[in-house]
Amino acid sequence: MTVGLFIPCYVNQFYPQAAIATLQLLRKLGVDVVYPPRQTCCGQPMANSGFDHLTQECNDLFLENFSGFDYIVAPSASCVLHVKQHIHSTADPAQAAHVRSRVYELVEFLTDVLKVENLNARFPHKVGIHQSCHGLRGLYLAQMSELNALPFSKPVQLLNMVDGLELVTLDRPDECCGFGGTFCVAEEAVSVKMGKDRVTDHTKNGAEYITSVDLSCLMHLEGILQRNKSAVKAVHIAEILNSTL
C-alpha cells in the first residue's frame, strides 16, 4: 500500500510542522508515504467562491499528482471534502472517480483504514476539539448535534489513545468557527465574531490547546487568540497524535 501525501497549499506554506507531523505519524505506523512535489491546491478557494468553472487546471494537476496511489491522505478535512465532491475530469472521468474514492482525511484514514488501536503518543494538556464543519458534516468524522442518531467521534477515538491528554467539554460542541474560506475576509465582521465566540467557549472551559482536523479553522482561531494575547494555543491534531512530549 502506497499513500500519496496531499499537503494543501496553505498548510504547505504556513504550517509545515503539521505536514511533517502527518508524514512522521504515518511512517511511524508503518505506512509507505510519498509526497508528490508538484502539487499545489485542490481548487476549493475558487469553487467555493463560485468559480468552479475555472478549476479544471487544478483538477488536472491534482489527478496527475495523485492517480497512481492506493490512498491519498491529507491533514485537512475541507480540502479532502472538496476533492471527494468536486474533482472531475472530462478527459478521464474514471481516473477522477478513482481519486475521489481513495482520498482520506488523516483521522479517518487512521481509524477506518489503518484501524489504529494504540498510539505511542503523550500530550499532557487540556485540549478542546474544534469540529471543523467540513470534517463533521461533510466527511462525517463525528456525530453532529443536529441529527437524532448515536454519538461517535473519530478524533476523540484517537485523542483518547494519547497519554496524559484531557479533553474539555464545550458548551456548543459543534458550532462553526466562521472561517469559511473567502467568507473570512468578505464577511470579516461576522467571521471574527463567530471566531471570538468559539475561542471563548474553549477558554472558559479550561482548554490549554484547541485542536482540529482542519488547519484553516485553526489559522482563523489562532489569529484571534494571538491578537488577544491569549495563552491558549492552536495545534493540528496530527501534531498531538505524533507528540511524545
Add this chain to the structure above:
Amino acid sequence: MEKQTKDHAALAKAFIRDEEHVNWHDGALWWIRQKRDIASKQIPEWEALREAASQIKSNVLSNLDDYLVQFEANAIKNGIKVHWAVDAEEHNAIVYSILKEKDIRQLVKSKSMLTEECHLNEYLIERGVDVINSDLGEYIQQLDNEPPSHIVLPCIHKRKEEIGELFHEHLGTEKGVSDPTLLTRVARNHLRNVFVTRRAALTGVNFAVAETGEYVVCTNEGNADMGAHLSEVQIASMGLEKIVPEKKHLGVFLRLLARSATGQPITIYSSHFKKPREGQEMHLILVDYGRSRQLGRPEFRDSLKCIRCGACMNTCPVYRKSGGLSYHNTISGPIGAILAPNLDMKKHADLPFASTLCGSCSNVCPVKINIHDQLYQWRQVIVREGYAANTKVLSMKAMAWTLSSPGPYSKMGRAGRWVLNTIPFAVNNKFNPWYKQREMPDGPKESFGEWYAKHNNQTPEAENQSK
C-alpha cells in the same frame, strides 16, 4: 428596507457593532435550537419522519400541477372562491378587489409571510385600506415600520426595552415600562378591539390538502382563528408549494413543524379551514410569485419543500450573529438566501455568499433540503451570470494564486512567507480585512515542500510518481 443598497456584509457589520446585543440575539436563538434538539430527540423515529416528509414533498413537486387542480376543484366544491395570482402585484390586486367589492376599508392579518413578500400592507394602505398585523411579533414590527427579521420570531432582534419604547410611542404605555407580560396585555387589548371591528381577515396557509380542498393554519397565539371567525370575508393567501396530497400526510408535517420551529410538540392551534360559515365569504389565493420558475431550476427545486419552520435560521451561526434584517429579503437566513436570488438575482447576489457552508442548516431541516449545497450552487450560477461583485476581487486573487502551475506557486509561497517575516506591515495593515481583528499566521522559514526536498531521500521516486 427594500430600497437599501447595502449588502449582507455591511448590514451585518452594523448589527455586530453592539456586541452585547448580538450575544443576546445569538443566545436566544441558540436556546430555541436547543429546545428543538431536545424535542426532536424525544422521538425515536425523528430521522424517518424527516425522510418521509422530504419524500412526500418530492412527490408533490413532481406532480404539482395535478395536485393544484385537484385542490382547486375540491376547494370550490367546499364553497371556497379560488383565485390564482402569477406575481405579487396580481395577488395584491385580488385582495384589494375582494375588499373593494364589499366596501371594506379595514383588514386584520395573521400569519402570512407571503403577504410580506408581496408587500401587501403598503399596497393596501396606499389605496386607503387600513391593515393591521395581529400576531404580536409582526404587530411590533409594523409599529416600527420594519419587516419581520425571522419567519417564526419576527421581532427576535429587538430587546424588550426597545419594544417598551415603541409601545410608549404608539400605544401610550408609560415610559420605561418593558415588562413583557404587561406589554403583551396592552397589545392584546388593542388587538381585541381590532378583531371585533374588522369585517375582513386574511391568513396565510401552512398546508393545503389536495384530497379535501381544506387548508391548515398553525399558530401559537390564535389570532388567525380570532380574525377568521369574526370576519364576514375571510381570505387565505398561499404559495403554490404548500400542497400536501392527503389529509393523513398532515400527521407527518404537524409533528415536524412545531418541534423544528420552537421545540413544542405541536403548535397551540392547528386550525383546519374547509368551508365558509353561513353568511361568510371565503377566498383563497394561490400565488406563484417565482415558485414555478424555481421549480424549473433542477438544482434549486427542492427549496420549495420548505415548510417555514425557521430551524435553519436558529441553527445558522451567521444568522444568529448578523440578524435577519441583514439578509434584506422577507425570508431571511439560509433558506432565504436560496429563495431570494430566484426572485431577483442581481439584488440578492450577495446572499448565497453570506454563509460558511457549515451544513448545519441542511441537517436541521425537517424536510431535508440540501440548503448548503444549494448555496454553493447559487454561487456558481451568480458568478456565471456576472453578478459576483462583492467577492469577485478576492476570488480572482485566489484563482490567480491557485491556478498557477507548481513552479510559480512555490515561488509565490516563498515570496509570501518572506513578506510576512521581513516586512509584516506590508500585509498587517488596515487594508487587509484579515488583519483588522486577527494576527496573520507566522511565516515559517521553509515550506513543507522545501523541507521534504531536503530531508527526504525518496524525493526522486516521488518525482517519478508524480509525473
